[in-house]
Each structure stands twice: as C-alpha cells, then as structure tokens.
Amino acid sequence: MFLLQKVPGVEVVEVRTKEELESVAGLIIPGGESTTMALVAERWGLIPELQAFAKAGKPVWGTCAGMIFLAEAAEGQKKGGQSLLGGLDITVSRNFFGAQINSFETRLPAPDCFKSFGSTDDFRAVFIRAPAVLAVGPEVEVMAEYTLTPEEKAEHGRDKVIVAVRKGVLMATAFHPELTTDLRWHQAFVDMVRKHSEQPDKAPPPLFQNLGRMPNRPPDMPVYGKEFMRAEQM
C-alpha cells in the first residue's frame, strides 16, 4: 500500500466502511490474522459487501491472511471455524509453514506474466506465519510454487506447494510483496484493475510508466536475517 501511494495516478484509500469500499476500483486485503479480520468484517457487516465487490467484477488481491480470507476452503482453522469471503477456488492450509518463529524468506521463479514488465528475475518472497495452497480448482492460474526443503517434505509428504494464484478478478499471494521494493506483483494487480475497471477514470495507470523499469528500483530493506533464510534456495 505504501508503495502504491507513491505512484502518480494511484489514489490509495483505507477501506473500513461500505462507502469507502464502493469508492474504490480494486481492493487489497493485507496480511494480519485471518480469524480476527473475519470477526471485524462480520461485526461491521462487511462480509456480504466484500463478496458483492468481487462478484461485481472488481479486482481483489489477498496477501497471506488475505489469501486465506479469499479461499473457498481452509484447513487448520481455529475452533469454531472462521468466516471466509471465498470466491477463489483454492484450499489453503492456514499456518502451513508453522508458527511466527518459522517465518522465512527465499527467492522464487517469476510467473510468466512478469515478462511484459521487463524482468523475469526471481522475486524475493517473505513468508510470515504463512499459509500455502494445497489444491486449486480448474481455471485457477498458478503464479508461483515453493519447493519444500527435505525436512518440510518429510513433515508434509509432498514436494511442492502453491504460493500465488489468480483467477478472473481475484489474486492471492501467501508471501508479502509489500515488504520488498519489487513492484512486479503490484504491477500485475494494477493491470487487473485497469482491465476490469468499471470506473475507467479511477483505474490507475501502469506503474512502470511512472516509476521506470525494474533496474532502477530502490534497494530492498532486509526483513529476515540469514538464520531465517532457506539457504538451499537463496
């Protein structure tokens, strides 16, 4: 969000009410804690409004807890379950990578659509008590996958999990692109907003037109120290 705020032509609004939701052409549901987010959205009567938002063809990007919120099904929910917005035909495991202490970062291959942004370099993926996608429905585009370490393979009995997906107006990432200065994920979302906008005057322009190409990007801040990096994957 803070990166988007700096982009000319992109107006960033914090959405807490129905009126604020109606005023935007696209919505980012950030990370945090999906159970709490669901409770707050329920208390404010926003669940049906949020569901209607995506149904109306307005793009939504969920990161981490936001990804869980958009999923049709979630494993590892708290007792009593939690409301999900749903809409995205995926099954997620809520804390697939473990507790907060198991947070980590790594580099992952860029999805094909990044080619048009001038760089297919790997991207830096920061996972904070992150979920993973265990299964996707037909027509869900897999944008990024993570190869498990030998220990994780032994624990989960699988080689890979999906960590970024897109279908129609919905995109979800298990990691946090807002913590790096790699704007390609933001670009992918802004492109979706432009493509699907019913309010063309509010659709933001392409980022790279305003910010220059990837080589000019500002340096990244460290998020996790070496002890948190998946050494075999860096």
Ligand SMILES: NC(=O)CC[C@H](N)C(=O)O
């Ligand atoms: N960084 C995050 O958003 C963590 C999400 C957390 N796993 C949850 O259940 O909500």
